Amino acid sequence: MTSDDAGRWRRSQPARNQRPPTVATRAVSVDIDGVSIIADVDIAIPAGSLTAIVGPNGSGKSTLLRALYRACRPSRGTALIGAADVWQMPVRDSARLRAVVTQHHGETADFTVREIVSMGRTPHKRPLEGDTRHDRDIVDAALNRVDMAGFVDRYFQDLSGGERQRVLLARALAQQSPLIILDEPTNHLDVHAQIGLLDILADLEATIVVAVHDLNHALAYSDNVVVMCNGKVVAAGPPETVITPTLLADVFRIEARISRNPLTGDHYVVYGRCR
Numbered sequence: 001m002t003s004d005d006a007g008r009w010r011r012s013q014p015a016r017n018q019r020p021p022t023v024a025t026r027a028v029s030v031d032i033d034g035v036s037i038i039a040d041v042d043i044a045i046p047a048g049s050l051t052a053i054v055g056p057n058g059s060g061k062s063t064l065l066r067a068l069y070r071a072c073r074p075s076r077g078t079a080l081i082g083a084a085d086v087w088q089m090p091v092r093d094s095a096r097l098r099a100v101v102t103q104h105h106g107e108t109a110d111f112t113v114r115e116i117v118s119m120g121r122t123p124h125k126r127p128l129e130g131d132t133r134h135d136r137d138i139v140d141a142a143l144n145r146v147d148m149a150g151f152v153d154r155y156f157q158d159l160s161g162g163e164r165q166r167v168l169l170a171r172a173l174a175q176q177s178p179l180i181i182l183d184e185p186t187n188h189l190d191v192h193a194q195i196g197l198l199d200i201l202a203d204l205e206a207t208i209v210v211a212v213h214d215l216n217h218a219l220a221y222s223d224n225v226v227v228m229c230n231g232k233v234v235a236a237g238p239p240e241t242v243i244t245p246t247l248l249a250d251v252f253r254i255e256a257r258i259s260r261n262p263l264t265g266d267h268y269v270v271y272g273r274c275r
């Protein structure tokens, strides 16, 4: 990394109560109905880094993230946020510690945008406690951050796919967690919104773990890449050392070259034919 590159990752937001944690898995395996989905996964994510999880369809990215955010209990192994076992900590602690942005929006259908984003404040409240002025200010700031302030009274179910993604990101921002886990958050977003979302993530003072399909996003925005294939981690480290033509041929079965983006200076992949 050049010093310019390093400067890019300086987080611009003020420190919050909780410091960004490390994230790790130790030999995590998930079996479903006797079938191995991920096996012996070891990852080590530095505090405050943005880590991209990449890999072909069905390679186990979502399953790994689900093991980290308590949606899919590992059959074996340990998932750690800081020194704490994710699956042993009280639910409320885990809800404060990490925000999650997924593709599944079922629970949010009948709520307005403001109500959805206000849900991000729930882990900070006592049962039945209403929103304070402080909560409302945080919700407004989160909606402004994702350019959705004009949508507060709209129903979530009436929004486009891209607008929904931005609202769910606002909910995660309103949660003010030191760890944010996102599963393919750029799906449904136009190019401007994709870059805007990644810029927001890169600016946060948090540990970010994000599954992405666009390898150029991983190259441009991540500090660290984890590559999954057939339920296993096959490579991990700084993106420019991990995402190579050899790896792209072996894991993604594609001919490719790595070049430099003349506009940003970032590495990017030029794709050739399937192999």
Ligand SMILES: Nc1ncnc2c1ncn2[C@@H]1O[C@H](COP(=O)(O)OP(=O)(O)OP(=O)(O)O)[C@@H](O)[C@H]1O
Residues within 6 Å of the ligand: 032, 037, 055, 056, 057, 058, 059, 060, 061, 062, 063, 064
């Ligand atoms: N509940 C389940 N029951 C059976 N198989 C499952 C279940 N959940 C996941 N799988 C299988 O496990 C594999 C890994 O799925 P996962 O969603 O983790 O992959 P992924 O890398 O996120 O894929 P994609 O890039 O397509 O989103 C897939 O083959 C999937 O069909």
